[in-house]
Amino acid sequence: MSDDDPEVADLEGTVTWSELLAEATTRFERAGLESPAIDARRIVEEVTGSEPSEFHRVLDTAATARGVASFDRLVARREGGEPLQYVVGRWGFRHLDLMVDRRVLIPRPETEVVAGLAIEEVVARSGAGREVVVADLGTGSGALGFAIATECAAARVLATDRSPDALAVARANLAGLGRAAGRVSLHEGSWFDALPMSVRGAIDVLVSNPPYIGDDEELPAVVGEWEPSEALRAGSVGDENLQTILDGADEWVVPGGAVVLEMAPDQTALIADRFRAAGWQASIHSDLAGRDRAVVARKRG
Numbered sequence: 290m291s292d293d294d295p296e297v298a299d300l301e302g303t304v305t306w307s308e309l310l311a312e313a314t315t316r317f318e319r320a321g322l323e324s325p326a327i328d329a330r331r332i333v334e335e336v337t338g339s340e341p342s343e344f345h346r347v348l349d350t351a352a353t354a355r356g357v358a359s360f361d362r363l364v365a366r367r368e369g370g371e372p373l374q375y376v377v378g379r380w381g382f383r384h385l386d387l388m389v390d391r392r393v394l395i396p397r398p399e400t401e402v403v404a405g406l407a408i409e410e411v412v413a414r415s416g417a418g419r420e421v422v423v424a425d426l427g428t429g430s431g432a433l434g435f436a437i438a439t440e441c442a443a444a445r446v447l448a449t450d451r452s453p454d455a456l457a458v459a460r461a462n463l464a465g466l467g468r469a470a471g472r473v474s475l476h477e478g479s480w481f482d483a484l485p486m487s488v489r490g491a492i493d494v495l496v497s498n499p500p501y502i503g504d505d506e507e508l509p510a511v512v513g514e515w516e517p518s519e520a521l522r523a524g525s526v527g528d529e530n531l532q533t534i535l536d537g538a539d540e541w542v543v544p545g546g547a548v549v550l551e552m553a554p555d556q557t558a559l560i561a562d563r564f565r566a567a568g569w570q571a572s573i574h575s576d577l578a579g580r581d582r583a584v585v586a587r588k589r590g
Contacts, residue, residue: 303351304352305351305352306337307348309333309360313328313329317329317367317368322367328367330344331377332360332377333347333348333360335363335377336359337356374389375391378390380396382430383436383440384436385432386465387430387435387462388462391516392458393430394430395516399576399577399578399582402575403551403582403583404432404436406585407433407494407547407549408440408441410547411437411441411444412441414443414493414545414546415444420445421444421445421494422447422492423437423444423445423494424447424448424494424541425497426499426534427450427498427499428448428455428456429450431458431462431463431473434448434496435463437494437496438470438472438473439466439467444472446474447473448473448475449478450477451477451478451483453477456477480534480537488541490541492542492543493543493547494546495534495546495547497534499531499534502553531550531552532563534548535560535563535567538569538586543590544588545587546588547587548564548569548584548587548588549583550584550586551583552582552583554580554581558573561586569587571586
């Protein structure tokens with residue numbers, strides 16, 4: 290339905306956002322969505338450009354024909370099962386507001402915890418004007434690397450991805466970082482191959498949320514049917530990329546540096562043990578739900 294549609298034009302000034310909110314909630318309930326009221330509210334906020342604090346003031350205002358048309362398009366997409374994050378095209382990650390679409394994974398709360406762990410490692414190595422070299426391997430939307438860059442003034446971030454499409458999204462998000470963008474560079478390529486040789490053996494903190502799901506593992510439809518498979522799958526048992534990073538870390542990370550990796554709960558003990566076998570110190574950290582989610586490994590030096 291376009292804003293030139295006579296049916297939409299007839300609604301100009303006659304329907305309020307409160308009525309549209311109720312309509313969307315009902316449609317989402319019928320579609321069996323998990324959070325119909327929350328999803329409906331987020332779409333109204335997106336279409337009206339309102340902040341959460343302004344939401345209730347918007348509800349009693351009349352919708353324009355253009356607003357109704359935009360609202361209807363987004364509701365139809367969500368009703369069809371498309372993730373809300375892709376429908377609205379933006380999503381929050383820590384303090385960032387990131388552009389997201391089907392070229393990249395949706396930023397998740399688990400990864401915010403990983404970002405926090407990496408930031409702690411950066412802060413521990415900063416001071417006295419020292420630059421901290423950070424590599425974000427498989428950056429996707431840029432969530433991890435950009436959070437570090439904006440929260441740690443000492444960080445110089447090299448963010449990599451093998452997908453040109455993902456890097457296009459990261460580039461769009463980089464443009465909104467402000468002054469911190471000057472301390473971030475994007476590099477296309479697979480894992481360590483994307484990095485310039487100038488940082489070989491000089492990375493202070495390496496962070497990554499690599500694909501870690503096994504090829505045969507079943508995923509919820511909202512994930513498997515919409516998010517990029519190449520950013521999720523990692524071989525028969527899901528540890529191929531984690532092992533690649535582990536194998537290259539000793540060559541690329543400075544003595545005393547750290548590696549912070551997100552992974553599945555059932556992978557943490559194995560990866561931590563592999564780091565220890567390679568002579569590193571390693572610890573396991575849980576996410577907000579209390580599940581093992583990350584390994585922080587520190588290179589002796």
